[in-house]
Amino acid sequence: MSQDGASQFQEVIRQELELSVKKELEKILITAPSHEFEHTKKDLDGFRKLFHRFLQEKGPSVDWGKIQRPPEDSIQPYEKIKARGLPDNVSSVLNKLVVVKLNGGLGTSMGCKGPKSLIGVRNENTFLDLTVQQIEHLNKTYNTDVPLVLMNSFNTDEDTKKILQKYSHCRVKIYTFNQSRYPRINKESLLPVAKDVSYSGENTEAWYPPGHGDIYASFYNSGLLDIFIGEGKEYIFVSNIDNLGATVDLYILNHLMNPPNGKPCEFVMEVTNKTRADVKGGTLTQYEGKLRLVEIAQVPKAHVDEFKSVSKFKIFNTNNLWISLAAVKRLQEKNAIDMEIIVNPKTLDGGLNVIQLETAVGAAIKSFENSLGINVPRSRFLPVKTTSDLLLVMSNLYSLNAGSLTMSEKREFPTVPLVKLGSSFTKVRNYKDKIYM
Template identity: 80%
Template sequence: MISKKDFEGFKNLFHRFLQVKGPSVKWDKIHKPPEDLIHPYDKIKAQGLPDSVAASLNKLVVVKLNGGLGTSMGCKGPKSVISVRNENTFLDLTVHQIEHLNKTFNVDVPLVLMNSFNTDEDTKKILQKYTHHRVHIHTFNQSRYPRINKESLLPVAKDLGMHGDHADAWYPPGHGDIYASFYNSGLLDQLIAAGKEYIFVSNIDNLGATVDLFILNHLMTQPKDKRCEFIMEVTDKTRADVKGGTLIQYDDKLRLLEIAQVPKAHVDEFKSVTKFKIFNTNNLWISLAAIKRLHEKNTMDMEIIVNPKTLDGGLNVIQLETAVGAAIKAFDNALGVNVPRSRFLPVKTSSDLLLVMSNLYSLDAGSLTMSKKREFPSTPHVKLGSSFTKVHDFLTRFESIPDMLELDHLTVSGDVTFGKNVSLKGTVIIIANHGDRIDIPAGAVLENKIVSGNLRILDH
């Protein structure tokens, strides 16, 4: 049931929401972060590793944000149980990665899942299959807050029930809730007592977010009086990332600037790749002791994200949320680390799924790495149409995943299917108009081709 602490948390957030007037940032106070606060990954890697990284690993906890459902990809239940590679789910890959670390270095890095009331029950059932793996798994739940009627600003929920008509009256309040719910669960204190010092937090659907020993070592070797309490991994923006949050210098602090905070007149400027060159991957390294201190002093102060939604019955509601990275300004000696793009490999759509299932990547101990056979390190730009949105439909349209090693750009629209062993190279555009169907034959090689019209291959 909803706890007293959830009520307190919601009350504080709602009061802050009522008090906020005007934009949360003044545009003329925004500056580019000083170079010494954004460390290039290459420099960190060049420092090398000490003879034993085991001591550092034993102070680390991996936390995965696991509150999301797979509904946007047409799946029921937690997104983390969608199969992404060789029948392995997001959760399988995560467990394999950490188990591999624990075995290789003979350490105990635990895995912590932050579930939501949407994913908790299903996730706990699935976790039983990992009981004999060499990784200790803990879970805790995000808070549960009531959605608010946009007009009246009153909660939609009439009682504390979660079922029937009340199912959509509640929501998990964004991943910024990690600090309070982690603390309230008692797990934070338990891990500190066990000698853990840092958590590495990332979205469970970011397949690039593996434990990086060089960043961990960089954290652990900062001078004691300059101990870094928060590292945000950022990476260079491409045209596909123009909406991603960025790091700025504001009131002499590093701060996360999200598109929702940008005044309308400056949105184009925010999206420009020239002024704001980096964006937040949501891979974060955070001090446990600092989380405890800031939570107890109530000095986290994350900007409120007002997320408008329309419920099935047509009612307009708002959800008040916060983002985990927005707390960066409250931590001491916070840094950004500019990491390679390979550390940001999110699977949000079936287009992303096609990339990670293809021969562009090889799988080793739960980690995906770009194939050495690909001549350039950037990933192809893939846009699959609405016939591919649901994972089930997507899978029925490919007899096997095409060879994409030499692909730059793929656009597919309409009723299109792919036979076995198809090879895609350069720029390929396949468009089946309404009422038409295109079957790409087995063994076809499409290089810099536009295919349109009607192409049916009939069994005979």
């Protein structure tokens, strides 16, 4: 068969598969209750678009030969941003800000059920407690109205909403919206595993939240984007709720609100210097004339070691992002936010091999105008992924003030110590039993 013939044959197969998936999704949609129909339809439409792209794209999505070092001025040192100082009226810039925390994850990797944000991390304070304390401190100090928005998943929404009642007297307006719910795909047939919209029984493992790149569509669809624009808000600060270093930085916000060249920056990615522990982290490069986040999964196998080089690729993405609300609205309405697909393989409890298609919020940087990287201190990247991390943030290495952790001045090095606890400490309950016994 000629090359053209093979391509035509593959295209026919793709079209037949897409038609089969469309029929399966239609069967799922008709099982949705009337009050969930429109929301479910939006979710399944989003899945179909992602699945279509998945069938079109093959292999690593970057041409290694096109990767270049970013221009000098495209990644600014934090010290330069800080040297500009703060405006006389700090509240004027703070009132343009919305804080968004990615709150879709469960605490399963640390042996917990329910939202990870509800795990106690310091003085019985949870991730969510500390976040609310930080923003309340800002609002009280500067007499502002910075709201907190939680992007929940269907896994975390119910439990999170129950706990929000405890903050009703805090000086923080809290909003939530849900990211999409997509059906997992049978690895062999490439058809959806789900048979109906329910999330119980055999269907419990049939659905998944499609990564934090879903924030753009879900935030837009929730109506919150338009509400905040109508209130005069201009930027969102997006970060993982388990990154205890991701606090509102007034110097970065001032840089955005008062750009030195008068040209608005639509997207800022905080990066920080790599250590040996961060060699797999995504890095900023120059690609086809734009800043682009390159993840290790996109790198051709022959260049993976080069990608991991701390000397060549010196920085990585902290996932602390500052994004223009107006730009999100413009790009979303034009369907112009481009993010690479992450194919995440899973094995369900019954042994079925599936894949789930995801996107990452930082990958959209190339879709925005006048994007910028800021090389921030390591203190702004303090994720708690394991009980080893938990031991560090609970220790006297840090002091807690208004929800923010500060490293002790007695520490001689700016980096955190490397801590590795044994397997018997993996679960939070076992860890606390042994630590406090």
